[in-house]
Amino acid sequence: MARSSRVREPLWVRLILRTVVVTYLVLLVAWPVALVVLNTFQDGFVHMAEALADPVVQNALRLTAVVAVSAVVINLLFGVTISLLLVRYEFPGKRALSAMIDVPLSVSPVVVGLALLLVYGSRTGWFGPALADAGIQMVFATPAMVMATAFVALPLVIREVVPVLEEVGDEQEQAARSLGAGGAQTFWRITLPSIKWAVVYGVVLSLARSLGEFGAVKVVSGNIVGRTQTATLVVEQKYQNFEQTTAYSVAFLLAFASVVCIVVVSILRPKEES
Amino acid sequence: MARRRRPSRAVGTLNGPSALGLGVALIWFSLLVLIPLAAVVSTAAAGGWDNFVTTLTNDQTQAAIRLTVVQSLLVTAVNVVMGTTIAWVLVRDRFWGRGALNVVIDIPFALPTIVAGLVLLALYGKQSPLGVDFANTETAVFLALAFVTLPFVVRTVQPVLEELELDVEEAAASLGASRLTTFRRVILPSLVPAIAAGAALSFARGISEYGSLVLLSGNLPFRTEVASVRVLTYIENGNPAAASAVATVMLVVALLVIVLLDVIQRRVSRRG
Numbered sequence: 001m002a003r004s005s006r007v008r009e010p011l012w013v014r015l016i017l018r019t020v021v022v023t024y025l026v027l028l029v030a031w032p033v034a035l036v037v038l039n040t041f042q043d044g045f046v047h048m049a050e051a052l053a054d055p056v057v058q059n060a061l062r063l064t065a066v067v068a069v070s071a072v073v074i075n076l077l078f079g080v081t082i083s084l085l086l087v088r089y090e091f092p093g094k095r096a097l098s099a100m101i102d103v104p105l106s107v108s109p110v111v112v113g114l115a116l117l118l119v120y121g122s123r124t125g126w127f128g129p130a131l132a133d134a135g136i137q138m139v140f141a142t143p144a145m146v147m148a149t150a151f152v153a154l155p156l157v158i159r160e161v162v163p164v165l166e167e168v169g170d171e172q173e174q175a176a177r178s179l180g181a182g183g184a185q186t187f188w189r190i191t192l193p194s195i196k197w198a199v200v201y202g203v204v205l206s207l208a209r210s211l212g213e214f215g216a217v218k219v220v221s222g223n224i225v226g227r228t229q230t231a232t233l234v235v236e237q238k239y240q241n242f243e244q245t246t247a248y249s250v251a252f253l254l255a256f257a258s259v260v261c262i263v264v265v266s267i268l269r270p271k272e273e274s
Numbered sequence: 275m276a277r278r279r280r281p282s283r284a285v286g287t288l289n290g291p292s293a294l295g296l297g298v299a300l301i302w303f304s305l306l307v308l309i310p311l312a313a314v315v316s317t318a319a320a321g322g323w324d325n326f327v328t329t330l331t332n333d334q335t336q337a338a339i340r341l342t343v344v345q346s347l348l349v350t351a352v353n354v355v356m357g358t359t360i361a362w363v364l365v366r367d368r369f370w371g372r373g374a375l376n377v378v379i380d381i382p383f384a385l386p387t388i389v390a391g392l393v394l395l396a397l398y399g400k401q402s403p404l405g406v407d408f409a410n411t412e413t414a415v416f417l418a419l420a421f422v423t424l425p426f427v428v429r430t431v432q433p434v435l436e437e438l439e440l441d442v443e444e445a446a447a448s449l450g451a452s453r454l455t456t457f458r459r460v461i462l463p464s465l466v467p468a469i470a471a472g473a474a475l476s477f478a479r480g481i482s483e484y485g486s487l488v489l490l491s492g493n494l495p496f497r498t499e500v501a502s503v504r505v506l507t508y509i510e511n512g513n514p515a516a517a518s519a520v521a522t523v524m525l526v527v528a529l530l531v532i533v534l535l536d537v538i539q540r541r542v543s544r545r546g
Contacts, residue, residue, distance in 0.1 A: 009453060014367055021363045022375070024356055027397075028421055029378050035396035035403070036389075078302055081295045089288055091296065097303075099536060104307060106475075106528035108482030109387075110502040111521040114509055115310030118317055118518070126313060151306055183291055212386025214485035215502065219509060232388045232485070239392065239489055251389045258384035266377065 033255070040245075040252040051249035056226055057234055061253070064231040067142065067217070068210035071149035075206050079157025080199065084191070086158075087165040088173075104154045112151050113219020120144055120220075140222035145230070148216035153209040157202030164198040165191075201268055208261035212254060311525065318522040321515030329508075329519040337496045338504040339523070341415065345500075346480030349419040353476045354469055357427025364428070365435040382424045387485025390421055395490055410492035415500065418486040423479050427472030434468040467542045471535055478531040481524060 009017075040047065051057050085091070086098055104112070120138035122128045131138055138144045172194070176186045192199075214232040221228040229237070231250055239247035288296060318326065329335055364376060382390060394417050398408040408414045438461065446456040484502040491498040501524055508517035 009366075013453075017359060017363050018367055018369060021356075021360050022371075025360070025375060025378050028417075028424065029381050032393040032397040033381060033385075036393050039396060074302075078299055081299045082303075085292065085296050085299065089292055089296075091288055097300075099532065100303075100307070102532060102535075103311070103528070106478040106482065106531055107311070108484060108502045108505070108521075108524055108528075110484050110505045110509075111314065111482070111524055112310075114505060114514070114517055114521050115314045117509065118313035118514060119310045124514075126309070147306055151310075154307070183289075208384050212384075212389070214386060214388045214488075215506075219506065232386050235386075235388050235392065236488055247392065251386075251392050254386045255384075255389050255393075258386065259381070262377070262380045262384040266380070 036248060036251060036255070040248045047245040048249045048252070051246045054246060056229070057231075057246065057250055059226050060229050060231045060234040060250070063142070063145075063229070064211060067145050067149050067230060068207060070142075070146045071153060071210045072203060072206045074146070074150045075153055075157050076199070076203055078154070079202060080161060080195075083158050083161040083165055083195075084187075087162055088170060101155050101158055104151050109148075109152060109213065109215025110219060112148055112216040116144055116147055116151070116216075116220050120147070139220050140224065140228060142228070144220040145217050145228065148220045149210045149213045152213055152216055153206040156206045156209060157199065160198045160202035160205070161195050164195050168194045197268060201265055204261050204265050204268075208258045211257055314518045314521050314525065317514055318518035321519065325515045326519050329516040330523070334495050334499070335504055335520060338499045338501050339520075341412070341499070342481055342501040345412070345415045345419055346477050348416060349423055349480050350473050350477045352420060353423055353427045354473050357424075357472060357476075358431055358465065358469055360428045361431035361435055365432060379425050379428050382421050387422065387483070388488060390486040391418060391489040394418060394421055394486070399490070409490060410494060410498055412498060414490045414492075415487060415498055418490050419480045419483055422483055422486050423476035426476040426479065427469060430468045430472035430475070431465055434465055438464060467538050471538050474531045474534050474538070478528055481527050 082097075082101065086094065107115075117125065117139060119126045120128045120131065120143075122132040122137055122139055125139070128138060136143070138147075172190050173186050176190045181189065212232060213230075214236075217230055218233055218236075221230065221233065223229055223233050223237075225237070231254055235247050235251050235254070238244070238250065330339075360375075360379070364372060364379075385393065394414075395409060396402075397404065398406060398414065398417055400407055400409060408417060442460055443456050446460050447453075451459070482502060483500065484506070487493070487498075487500060487503070491500070493499050493503045501520060505517050505520050505524070508514070508520065
């Protein structure tokens with residue numbers, strides 16, 4: 001990066017800014033995160049093994065995996081469909097839909113939970129009683145937990161795919177069509193390969209978000225130990241029950257999974273841009 | 275966000291499969307997002323104006339809303355200054371460990387909120403190696419919000435700063451402008467939309483935050499209780515009308531932020 005000295009700050013300014021930024025980030029993020037890792041492994045893997053042997057933790061991890069993967073699959077299908085429609089097609093209400101897609105990012109998780117409770121609650125919800133009569137329990141069970149998770153992670157795939165779809169344009173798709181390819185064939189052979197990395201990126205981000213969802217799931221799950229308790233809820237409960245080492249271990253597992261997700265993303269991203 | 279551009283031209287009209295896709299997607303979107311959010315507003319409205327007034331003039335609720343708004347504003351102000359500085363250092367400075375800092379910025383996005391609370395508690399709680407104990411205080415609320423909103427301003431300003439042409443700054447310098455004047459008159463104006471967008475996002479996130487506060491702030495009424503905790507308390511007490519009233523206020527704030535962002539984005543895309 002060749003820059004003339006005229007558009008470069010003097011060394012002392014750069015050193016001050018650098019120090020301020022590093023101090024801020026160390027105090028706010030790096031140090032606290034390092035402490036949790038150290039606390040988890042202060043006696044080697046003993047606490048981790050103990051935590052993993054706890055049936056409550058095992059159940060919670062299994063449930064978190066089921067809920068997160070279901071939500072990600074739903075958001076993947078929905079996200080790619082909506083992105084294609086928003087970029088490639090013209091229909092009334094498109095702008096409004098495009099704006100509404102971002103709403104879940106700004107809604108408090110507790111409000112998300114409340115909203116789902118009001119509609120799918122089995123006694124007083126709008127649709128809940130009818131669904132309960134049909135034998136489907138939504139709230140305090142897995143379906144509402146999947147919905148809550150899907151809600152909070154909804155825009156992530158779309159936000160990655162839409163810019164890429166706009167970037168690549170539709171010349172190739174039109175060429176494929178004019179050569180006689182059908183809609184499905186065009187999608188699988190032309191469109192999907194060109195948005196592949198954006199989709200992967202969106203899925204990884206959604207997965208990280210879904211594994212960590214807490215507030216919305218807490219409201220709709222009822223937090224029933226061993227039944228509707230996800231890993232994040234176990235962290236809260238164990239911490240408040242003074243089983244701090246278990247809380248730290250589960251927190252570490254969740255944090256580790258999310259950090260793996262962002263590392264994967266940061267490795268993927270430059271490839272996609274170049 | 276700032277990257278999203280509007281499509282350059284109108285494209286295909288709906289045919290069979292795409293119309294079906296749109297239909298299914300819209301039904302799912304309605305069942306998941308629109309109808310539930312409508313239920314919140316309608317439940318609040320069904321309680322009548324009295325319900326609204328009673329809930330929002332309740333001392334404890336007012337204290338919670340005041341705390342949430344004040345701390346969110348404070349954190350947003352800090353983010354505007356620190357976020358811009360961090361973005362500047364990441365883009366314009368070169369030093370060992372810069373890549374690591376770039377990853378550190380993403381950690382708050384990636385960490386589950388409950389883990390974020392636990393993490394901050396390790397350094398600022400009872401067993402703090404710094405000898406401080408901010409647990410269950412307003413400072414804890416501030417710290418939690420600062421942690422979870424850290425990436426917003428950085429990540430909106432960073433790409434804009436990377437795209438800035440150095441020629442303009444060279445020109446300003448060759449015309450005799452000092453570095454500070456160049457920053458104030460040339461660089462800052464082109465960063466303002468990005469800073470504003472980041473600030474709006476971090477304010478919205480601050481207003482709605484819940485998970486990171488649970489372990490850290492203790493949720494003490496009148497002291498560290500925020501708006502979303504208030505909503506949760508109303509739900510648990512079997513008072514959905516009051517919960518919906520507070521939730522509606524929070525939804526309106528979120529909506530205002532989205533509108534604000536849309537306006538900023540359109541202004542930017544018009545300029546570009």
